[in-house]
Amino acid sequence: MSTAAVTDKRASSLRGASLPTWTPWAIAAGSIALGIGISAAAGLHSSIQWALIAGLLFVLGTYGIAARVEGRRQARDRVATSFVWVAFVVAVVPLVSLIWVTVARGVKVLDLYFLTHSMGVVADTEPGGGIYHAIIGSLEQVGLATVIGAPIGVLTAIYLVEYGRGRLAKAVTFFVDVMTGIPSIVAGLFILSLMLIFKMEPFGFAGSLALAILMMPVVVRSTEEMLKLVPNELREASLALGVPKWRTILKVVLPTSIGGITTGVMLAVARIAGETAPVLLLVFGNPFINNNPFEGAQASLPLYIYQQFANSAGSGAAYDRAWAASLTLIAFVMILNLVARGIARWKAPKTGR
Amino acid sequence: MDISTTTDAPPPTPSRPTTAEGKRTARGATRPGDRIFLGLSRGSGILLLVIMAAIAVFLTYRAALAIGKDHGSFLTTFEWNTNVLPPTFGIAVLAFGTIVSSVIAMAIAVPVAVAIALFITHYAPRRMSGPVAYVIDLLAAVPSIVYGLWGALVLVPHMNGLYGWLNDFFGWTGVFSWQEGAPRSMLTVGILLSIMILPIITNVSREVFRQVPQMHEEAALALGATRWEVIRMSVLPFGRSGVISASMLGLGRALGETMAVATVLSPSFDIQASLLDPGGGTFAQNIASKFSEANEFGRDALIASGLVLFVITLVVNGAARVIIARRSEYSGANA
Amino acid sequence: MAKRIDVSGLTAYYGSHKAIEDISMTVEPRSVTAFIGPSGCGKSTFLRTLNRMHEVTPGGRVEGKVLLDDEDLYGTGIDPVAVRREVGMVFQRPNPFPTMSIFDNVAAGLRLNGNYKKSELNDVVEKSLKGANLWNEVKDRLNKPGSGLSGGQQQRLCIARAIAVEPKVLLMDEPCSALDPISTLAIEDLIGELKERFTIVIVTHNMQQAARVSDRTAFFNLAAVGQPGRLIEIDDTERIFSNPSVQATEDYISGRFG
Numbered sequence: 001m002s003t004a005a006v007t008d009k010r011a012s013s014l015r016g017a018s019l020p021t022w023t024p025w026a027i028a029a030g031s032i033a034l035g036i037g038i039s040a041a042a043g044l045h046s047s048i049q050w051a052l053i054a055g056l057l058f059v060l061g062t063y064g065i066a067a068r069v070e071g072r073r074q075a076r077d078r079v080a081t082s083f084v085w086v087a088f089v090v091a092v093v094p095l096v097s098l099i100w101v102t103v104a105r106g107v108k109v110l111d112l113y114f115l116t117h118s119m120g121v122v123a124d125t126e127p128g129g130g131i132y133h134a135i136i137g138s139l140e141q142v143g144l145a146t147v148i149g150a151p152i153g154v155l156t157a158i159y160l161v162e163y164g165r166g167r168l169a170k171a172v173t174f175f176v177d178v179m180t181g182i183p184s185i186v187a188g189l190f191i192l193s194l195m196l197i198f199k200m201e202p203f204g205f206a207g208s209l210a211l212a213i214l215m216m217p218v219v220v221r222s223t224e225e226m227l228k229l230v231p232n233e234l235r236e237a238s239l240a241l242g243v244p245k246w247r248t249i250l251k252v253v254l255p256t257s258i259g260g261i262t263t264g265v266m267l268a269v270a271r272i273a274g275e276t277a278p279v280l281l282l283v284f285g286n287p288f289i290n291n292n293p294f295e296g297a298q299a300s301l302p303l304y305i306y307q308q309f310a311n312s313a314g315s316g317a318a319y320d321r322a323w324a325a326s327l328t329l330i331a332f333v334m335i336l337n338l339v340a341r342g343i344a345r346w347k348a349p350k351t352g353r
Numbered sequence: 354m355d356i357s358t359t360t361d362a363p364p365p366t367p368s369r370p371t372t373a374e375g376k377r378t379a380r381g382a383t384r385p386g387d388r389i390f391l392g393l394s395r396g397s398g399i400l401l402l403v404i405m406a407a408i409a410v411f412l413t414y415r416a417a418l419a420i421g422k423d424h425g426s427f428l429t430t431f432e433w434n435t436n437v438l439p440p441t442f443g444i445a446v447l448a449f450g451t452i453v454s455s456v457i458a459m460a461i462a463v464p465v466a467v468a469i470a471l472f473i474t475h476y477a478p479r480r481m482s483g484p485v486a487y488v489i490d491l492l493a494a495v496p497s498i499v500y501g502l503w504g505a506l507v508l509v510p511h512m513n514g515l516y517g518w519l520n521d522f523f524g525w526t527g528v529f530s531w532q533e534g535a536p537r538s539m540l541t542v543g544i545l546l547s548i549m550i551l552p553i554i555t556n557v558s559r560e561v562f563r564q565v566p567q568m569h570e571e572a573a574l575a576l577g578a579t580r581w582e583v584i585r586m587s588v589l590p591f592g593r594s595g596v597i598s599a600s601m602l603g604l605g606r607a608l609g610e611t612m613a614v615a616t617v618l619s620p621s622f623d624i625q626a627s628l629l630d631p632g633g634g635t636f637a638q639n640i641a642s643k644f645s646e647a648n649e650f651g652r653d654a655l656i657a658s659g660l661v662l663f664v665i666t667l668v669v670n671g672a673a674r675v676i677i678a679r680r681s682e683y684s685g686a687n688a
Numbered sequence: 689m690a691k692r693i694d695v696s697g698l699t700a701y702y703g704s705h706k707a708i709e710d711i712s713m714t715v716e717p718r719s720v721t722a723f724i725g726p727s728g729c730g731k732s733t734f735l736r737t738l739n740r741m742h743e744v745t746p747g748g749r750v751e752g753k754v755l756l757d758d759e760d761l762y763g764t765g766i767d768p769v770a771v772r773r774e775v776g777m778v779f780q781r782p783n784p785f786p787t788m789s790i791f792d793n794v795a796a797g798l799r800l801n802g803n804y805k806k807s808e809l810n811d812v813v814e815k816s817l818k819g820a821n822l823w824n825e826v827k828d829r830l831n832k833p834g835s836g837l838s839g840g841q842q843q844r845l846c847i848a849r850a851i852a853v854e855p856k857v858l859l860m861d862e863p864c865s866a867l868d869p870i871s872t873l874a875i876e877d878l879i880g881e882l883k884e885r886f887t888i889v890i891v892t893h894n895m896q897q898a899a900r901v902s903d904r905t906a907f908f909n910l911a912a913v914g915q916p917g918r919l920i921e922i923d924d925t926e927r928i929f930s931n932p933s934v935q936a937t938e939d940y941i942s943g944r945f946g
Binding site for chain 3: 479569571572573574577578582586590591
């Protein structure tokens with residue numbers, strides 16, 4: 001094949017000399033081998049270094065070989081292709097590493113005891129203890145935040161889609177967008193400023209309020225999209241039957257889009273469940289079990305991770321607990337995500353492409 | 354808002370006598386159900402506006418209390434001593450660190466994110482693009498504190514080699530000089546932030562690239578363009594403003610990220626040329642790190658710095674939204 | 689420099705679905721060949737196999753041979769990118785690059801293929817726009833975006849862009865279906881001029897148009913929905929429209945179905 005390609009090059013304008021399909025793999029293998037070789041010879045220890053060398057060799061090698069055989073345009077095309085592939089691999093590496101490390105270190109202490117005991121009698125530097133109090137805190141804070149944030153978000157979305165015309169709706173739309181970008185710590189500071197004014201001590205519900213603020217715009221956005229998917233014909237059909245508008249919304253529009261709305265709310269819950277900064281400012285953390293979100297400091301899972309990391313003076317036992325709590329948190333968030341996606345797929349409007 | 358116009362919209366169906374009756378009652382919008390429902394939903398929208406206004410007002414109020422007693426200059430002082438008398442604090446170091454870490458994050462994340470978005474829409478084998486998009490979504494779902502833990506305990510130890518290398522080859526620039534301290538520095542923070550903002554930039558860019566009309570790509574193909582040339586001629590020009598606004602959204606997130614910076618950075622209140630030596634700080638990190646030891650006045654000072662962060666992110670996000678809004682074809686960043 | 693196309697035993701698939709089956713025909717250089725037939729009969733698919741655009745569609749693949757002056761477009765070692773340079777294409781909806789000026793649109797194909805001097809580019813752009821009967825209308829606003837033109841002008845801009853790279857064959861996929869009658873007439877006139885230089889293949893739903901512009905006409909049909917499309921017959925246009933040899937062709941032309 002290659003000889004034919006070379007001899008025909010002059011005869012035909014349709015034939016470009018082209019590299020065989022296995023070339024990228026060969027160049028990749030060569031670059032990795034060379035990258036490791038060079039690194040070993042130069043005594044480099046870091047895997048990041050040899051990966052960078054290999055990646056660079058891959059892109060340069062592709063360009064050099066392709067430019068010589070196929071021409072500059074094809075070479076540029078191949079470099080773009082290899083850069084895109086390298087970027088993809090580069091993005092996957094941290095994710096794989098993160099999941100791997102979390103699972104590998106998390107399972108060390110993650111067991112039933114860990115899930116059902118608090119840190120009440122355990123110093124941060126010693127082994128033992130668990131995350132029961134943090135789970136309770138997280139569930140209560142996130143639950144209360146959802147109870148506040150989800151209805152307001154859904155109602156706002158209904159207003160924007162079903163009623164919203166004019167300046168008020170425009171203002172709400174704009175500020176919902178802006179609100180999406182508020183850093184979580186700023187939401188925390190807002191509630192903190194109120195607490196300073198009213199001389200309040202940290203308690204769980206204060207964290208819920210901040211989390212609810214973070215949740216609302218996310219719920220508004222996703223609910224809006226879902227409501228927009230409901231065809232106007234449905235609304236008109238119901239209105240034409242003499243059903244009042246509010247009943248049309250409750251009985252026709254919402255049931256049609258309930259799957260998508262639920263998905264959006266669950267994704268928003270997954271997002272706020274991992275928030276640390278506002279909880280740090282408002283709920284403060286507490287090694288003991290506190291079942292009352294309206295009085296006294298509480299713990300929460302993300303905050304627990306941070307405090308185990310920060311207050312443990314490099315103690316291995318605390319790191320183990322931090323990883324185990326991370327694994328629990330990731331598992332919780334991932335399950336929420338998976339269920340939400342499942343609902344979205346199950347309830348998806350059939351009109352989608 | 355105006356119910357009568359919307360209820361009049363459906364064409365009359367004369368065969369049904371109930372229609373006229375229903376219309377008559379609905380037209381006045383006097384049904385209690387309608388009024389309550391409209392009130393509730395409009396009230397929720399107004400509540401959101403009130404919350405936004407309240408955030409601005411209360412932050413400004415508490416910030417003013419602190420700034421009024423600041424012995425230094427709030428904008429230029431290189432110090433954060435709020436528990437002593439007279440209190441002296443300023444945001445110069447924080448502003449510098451916030452901008453530097455975000456710029457590093459953007460410089461890494463934007464090209465990689467655009468490449469991954471192109472990978473998903475144009476390069477990956479079809480069976481692969483779905484799972485890849487899912488993996489990126491997973492990256493987005495990981496809580497930031499877990500990134501922080503991973504960054505501090507896994508990424509930081511891995512940076513030594515790279516740092517030594519940068520110091521060997523580029524140390525002469527000053528920016529990449531390294532005194533062999535623990536790599537808990539702005540560069541590591543920037544790299545970690547770039548991983549964290551990658552998904553949002555990727556997802557928004559991906560949606561824009563997916564919306565490039567087939568016919569523009571075919572136009573380039575029919576002229577004899579290679580795949581890269583198709584992307585250069587039709588995909589990137591079409592997606593440019595989308596990518597810009599996606600990057601702004603990512604920037605907004607990088608500016609406000611707290612826990613990942615607080616766990617990785619070894620902070621200090623000075624500005625240094627080197628990105629590799631530990632030190633510096635960001636608004637959000639400083640709030641989280643200084644909060645537990647701050648008295649009431651100290652908390653007000655932290656609120657003042659948070660107000661600055663709030664304004665910066667408002668400007669960045671507002672700009673991103675304006676760019677998106679100017680593009681009528683592009684509908685929503687809700688990917 | 690127009691070239692002859694020789695198709696033999698060509699079958700095209702979308703995934704596992706067979707879109708067209710076993711098509712063979714010859715297209716003479718410097719002539720206009722029209723493809724007619726009911727919707728879904730695969731004439732557009734067949735057109736897109738002639739410059740290897742079919743395989744761009746996910747799942748698209750082709751069996752059989754397409755010879756361009758004795759060289760098989762689907763042979764080993766053939767570069768599809770080079771094929772598309774030789775066989776240009778104009779699409780159903782005008783698709784100038786929206787971010788490019790009129791000038792840049794016409795020059796786009798040339799710029800892909802290496803370094804041209806500014807004066808050379810100017811010459812080719814002017815020649816191509818004249819060739820597309822558009823020069824007089826746009827010569828004063830070459831730097832304005834191409835998307836500001838009317839539909840008919842945009843389509844002629846696309847034709848100018850396609851002929852600027854001097855292809856051997858020009859494929860047109862229902863080029864007038866999105867245009868008004870006056871613009872359509874302008875394009876039809878243009879086709880008559882272009883056939884002096886290029887081999888032209890045009891897909892059309894409009895039988896009067898096929899009768900007006902083409903030298904030869906090919907009729908495609910499919911046995912039933914879901915069945916692959918087939919070439920029923922190809923003959924001189926005059927014959928197809930006056931005295932076709934297959935009954936189905938006559939039924940279609942006289943409007944008895946489809």
